[in-house]
Amino acid sequence: MATAAASVPLTKLQAQKQSVWMDFMSRAFVRGGELARLIEDDGLQGATSNPTIFEKAIGHSADYDDDIRRLVSEGADVDAIYQALVVDDIKAALDLFRPVFDRSSGLDGYVSLEVSPLLAHDRERTEVEAKQYWALLDRPNAMIKIPGTAEGIPAIEDALAAGLNINVTLLFSVEAYEAVARAYIRALKRRADAGQPIAGIASVASFFVSRMDTEVDARLDALLAATGDASRKAHLESLKGKAAIANAKLAYESFGKIFSGPEWEALAAQGARVQRLLWASVGTKDPKYPDTLYIDELIGPDTVSTMPPDTYNAFRDHGRIVEAPTLTADLPGAHRVLQQLQEAGIDLKDVTDHLLQDGVKKFAKSFDDLLGAVRSKRAQFAG
Template sequence: MSENLKRLVDAGVSIWLDDISRERLRSGNLAALIRDKAVTGVTSNPTIFANALSKGDAYAVQLRDLAVRGVSVDEAVRAITTFDIRWAADVLKPVYDATGGVDGRVSIEVDPRLARKTEPTISEARALWWMVDRPNVHIKIPATVEGLPAITQALSEGISVNVTLIFSLERYRAVMDAWLSGLEKAKANGHNLAGIESVASFFVSRVDTEIDARLEKIGTPEALALKGQAGVANARLAFAAFEEVMNSPRWQALRTAGARPQRPLWASTGVKNPDYPDTLYVDQLVTAGIVNTMPEKTLDVTADHGKISGDTIRPFYEQAWNVMAALKDAGIDYDDVVRVLEDEGVEKFETSWKELLETVDAELRKA
């Protein structure tokens, strides 16, 4: 393990890989990343699966079998994706065992076309939990308004959840409320709270991308000076909100009953602006008890030249509030920014899912 990754782990950060593919699994690449680069979890999304299916021949045999069976495209996609998730979960099972079930997790997302539908999301979450059938899986549910009650219901049934597509502080607080409600109901239902894990995926780089574009449009020196600061400030304030909940009597009662925290997870941590340091969303978001899920490129550059220098979240709350206040003064409408980002996030995953369906349909026809 590189010294930089060791420092990151020693600081209390769990390193997860934001990617999965059949080729990674069959080549032993994922196992190597666990062994050599401190990877202790995997996240996936529709875009990642669409990319995996478009490359190489790793899925050829399964696609041919599915075609022979005459299954529907939707059924084929679920068979393919859950196969990869099960395989990854098995590769990560030793990590899961060694960490008492905290890490060693693999995430699979509900059909993004259901993001605005509560009951279908709940049914999909149950189906994926059953299909993968591994204790170390996370079912990803989007943090839309309609997703919040689905999060609560899934957790109440003992389903571990990765809440995704969180952009706003207000919505994050609603996510934590949904999580707490789910655990309270799980306790009432007789579930072992220690066996229910959850993370809350707070997106980072996309915030900078959207706000930077607006700052450039405003064009004043004051506005331009704020570029590249919003994403980190927003995430730091999310952690402050998390700490507030961790100090609440409501959480303390659940912790006494055996529950574990819903860890903040930094997602969208690949730097999209080449003018920014390529380890920005790792170096500046370090503290104990969080997860950073990284594309492999971000993992590699962090291993090579990351600047890990202790806690870079808790000491900077005041600075983060000042950044958000300055953005407001510059004319940035935060509520509009996060609304646009959520809508775009749902739309992008829907588009990727449709591409995945089209790819599988074409392959089934050829097989």
């Protein structure tokens, strides 16, 4: 259980103007009282969901069976059942976070629902589904998640221009992040030019962290296996576990440049908020690395850290207590790490392209599995 004493590291994050969101969602979590306790005791400020999270929640528990049975009796098909279940969960979470949203004047208190990952490369249908979910949730603290693919970015811009709050997901490269941030600014300008308010528009750019190290370290291992040179081996070993943090720091450096200067200041004067960077995939995949590594090293203002439950509990228990941002520490060193990786033979563009494709594929697989579980239960209850 969460306690005020155990939440000191989390409080220190918030003192650095970094928000803490939970990367988790299930009916038992929302309705059993645990989410309310985390909001009350730890000051939890938001939550995110994705197809993998819902696949585990719906496909591997009986918590939803009564609702599925009822929906089947009403003649609902698989898609309608899925939509009803997830919208119901997200609405309940949004209502719990509404006081956070109100107290923070709309800075926090958000819960995200993702459009179908099967639409990741379909601009028009992504936009249609985003607007549909926005209308169904009907809460000012809702966020709709859209992948930052080439086709997703124009859909993101149009959705923002239409007044939706958007969580841009599956960002791995600095270049992709910059494209998303500029799309956000374009959307705000479109609204301002049309005489529409921009003060209430909220967006985060979800930049994935740990998967970068997993992929780069695997490629470094392949290079290590191919060389017998002792000095090269030592150099390659020294680069392991450094790509993700360096990559994130460069994204934050770009954030500082994009959200400054006359163009941005003109929008800020009309009430616009920056599109915060959200650190996603912060759970450590390699047991050799500290379990709070991707939180400890990425602390800074105007950011969000969204943590899965195990990482959240680890950080609450023994997270690094800082009095100054770590995100801006040794930026030259971050540039140097990525340069050294390129020189060592790691094609970072190929890495981030692969991670995006793989991320879309994994979420699509989870979504297919989720619909399959709903289909199976529907058949069971219909029979």
